[in-house]
Amino acid sequence: RLGLYQSCVTAGRIAATASLSDLAAVGADPFGLLLSVCLPLEGRDAAQRDVAEGVAHACRAAGTFVLGGDTGEGETLRVSCVGAGSVPTGLAMRRIGLAPGDTLFASGLLGAGAGLAAVRFLDLPPQLFPEDAFAPPPRIREGRALRGLASACMDTSDGLVATLDQLSRLNEVRLSIDAELESLLAPRALQVAQALGLP
Numbered sequence: 001r002l003g004l005y006q007s008c009v010t011a012g013r014i015a016a017t018a019s020l021s022d023l024a025a026v027g028a029d030p031f032g033l034l035l036s037v038c039l040p041l042e043g044r045d046a047a048q049r050d051v052a053e054g055v056a057h058a059c060r061a062a063g064t065f066v067l068g069g070d071t072g073e074g075e076t077l078r079v080s081c082v083g084a085g086s087v088p089t090g091l092a093m094r095r096i097g098l099a100p101g102d103t104l105f106a107s108g109l110l111g112a113g114a115g116l117a118a119v120r121f122l123d124l125p126p127q128l129f130p131e132d133a134f135a136p137p138p139r140i141r142e143g144r145a146l147r148g149l150a151s152a153c154m155d156t157s158d159g160l161v162a163t164l165d166q167l168s169r170l171n172e173v174r175l176s177i178d179a180e181l182e183s184l185l186a187p188r189a190l191q192v193a194q195a196l197g198l199p
Contacts, residue, residue, distance in 0.1 A: 004120055008047045010131050011079050012037075012054025019083035020062045020138030021155040027093045027147035028085030030062055030140060035069035038078040047077055055081075062138040087147065097152035098171035107142045110160045111189030118192050128195060129188045160184075 005011045016033055023030050035055065039047050048071070059065050067084070112134055119129040136157075146153060152171065156163045168175050181199065182190055193199070 004117055005131065006120075007054075007131055008050035008077055009054040009057075010134065011077060012051035013057050013135065014054070015079040015081040016055045016058035016083075017061075017136055017138050018157050019081040020058060020064070020140060021136075021157055023083045023085040024139045024143035025093065025153050025155040026087055027091060027143045027153070028083075028087045028140075029144065030064040030083055030085040032064050032067035032084060033059065033069075034067055034082050034084070036078075036080040037069070037071050038074040038076070039071060040075065040077050041073055044073060051077070051079055057135075058138060062140045064140075091147040093143070093146060093150050093153035095152055095154050095167060096170050097150075098167060098173050099151060100173055102151050102173075104175060104177070106156065106160075106184065107139045108137070109184065109186040109189075110156060111185040111193070112136060113157070114159060115186065115189035115192040118196060122196065124192065124195060129192055133188060 005014065015035075019033055020030060033055070037048070037051055039051075055066060064083075112129075113136070115129045116131065116134045118124060119126060120131075139155075143153070152167065154163050154167055164175050164177075167173075177184075182193075185193065
C-alpha cells in the first residue's frame, strides 16, 4: 500500500474501471470481469472485503459483474483485472482511423489521476484531492453510443498527453486543442495544478 492508492476499495475500483474503460474504448458490451487478487497477509479479510466493494462499485456502474478469477496471499496487495465483452461485427472502434479535419472529443473532464498522484507524491495536503474522490466512471454507455460514428477512440487512463501522443503517431496526424486546457480539467485536478503553480 505504498503506491498511489492507499485504500483497498480504491485499488479494486480502479483495477475494474481500467479494464471496463478498455472495453468502452472499442464500443464493447461487457460480459464481465476476471480478477486476480493477491491479498496481504496482514489484514487479509478486511482487504478482501474492501477490494470486493471497489470492484462491485465499478461493475454496478457498467451494468456487469465478476465472472471469476483467483485469490492468493502475499506481502502486499496486488489486483489484476481483465474485462471480456463483445462488439457487433464491423462496429469495433480502434485507435487508428483519425483523418485531417476530424474533431476531437473527450467524454468527461480530465486530469483526475494526475491530480491524485500529485497530492500523494508531492506532499500536498490530502484534503486537496482525497483518494475516495477519485472515481472515474467506466464509460460503457458512451462507447456504445459512438459505435459506427467515431473514426477512432482511446481511453485516457494513461493521461491526456500520452493519449494524444499515441493517437497522433498511430494516425500520422497533428492534433490541435483549441479549448483552454483549464476548461478540460476536473475541478480537483485544476485546484491541484493551481496549488503547484502549474499550467
